[in-house]
Amino acid sequence: MDWKVILSQKGYRLSEPRKRVIELLETAEVALSPQQIHQNLQQKDCDIGLVSVYRTLDLLTKLELVTLVYDLQHNPGYMLSTTGHHHHIVCQECHKALEFSGSDDIDQLVERVEAETSFQVRDHFLQLFGLCPDCQLNNDTGDQL
Amino acid sequence: MDWKVILSQKGYRLSEPRKRVIELLETAEVALSPQQIHQNLQQKDCDIGLVSVYRTLDLLTKLELVTLVYDLQHNPGYMLSTTGHHHHIVCQECHKALEFSGSDDIDQLVERVEAETSFQVRDHFLQLFGLCPDCQLNNDTGDQL
């Protein structure tokens, strides 16, 4: 469902900051930190306060409209999320991030870990890192996996 | 190999702060933040500066002797790492964390994602969340997966 409808239905107003942040995230193919979002918006046009960026991201996260991801250096970044079970793959070179659909792929692993550890598994966080198509071309540094 | 040997061989001194931080992490079954480590040390005995905790964790992370993990609220915590390919499972109730050995478990997933996205996968971050054996007993809140 459209984010405008979701916000409205839950009683949240369609304010300028919210529109702009989402609009930006819709075009961004890279996960952005609150500061980066703020800077990008300033450069474009509007003077959205950094505070509102934080507040908007908090709200959108709560509503599960955005997801927080990390790069391998643990820098945080926000991305629009689609619905359903999914994860992200992040380019180590240009930080471009892509969502991919999750499935029952780690079910076997979960079963094994539950048996090994006696933990009851209820959730998981999975993120892949690598090279995007573009950066594979510009990179002949060979495999270093 | 023993951390004392590793530190020495690389020319790092076996200082009090380093000993104490590692000693603490060795007994901890929960991932600890720098602040938590500092507090724990103070309570026990020694007046290690918080700055040194940060520096020690940075060093140990660089040497891959400790690993940074997150809980579902994205709070950071450091754990001793063992060698080899492994991941962590964190209890959502008491935050107890356990390492489990990684294997080729997500190979199929990686292949699928590479085909779908044209990314070249080179690394991954995987963390499981759930209930540890203890907390399963004290929790009859039913399944909410």
Place this chain on the structure above:
DNA sequence: TTCTTATTGAAAATAATTTTCAATAAGCAG
């Protein structure tokens, strides 16, 4: 329009992390 109140943004407060630098102590050489 007008009204109600959720939302904004500036500023201040708080929290987390890093830098600086003089004092200390780890490990080596004698």
Place this chain on the structure above:
DNA sequence: CTGCTTATTGAAAATTATTTTCAATAAGAA
């Protein structure tokens, strides 16, 4: 052991990130 060299420490200051406060604004209903 003893003294030297220099990596390391810790207090304080600086920086950075995030949250709180609160009066002014504007979104959306009436």
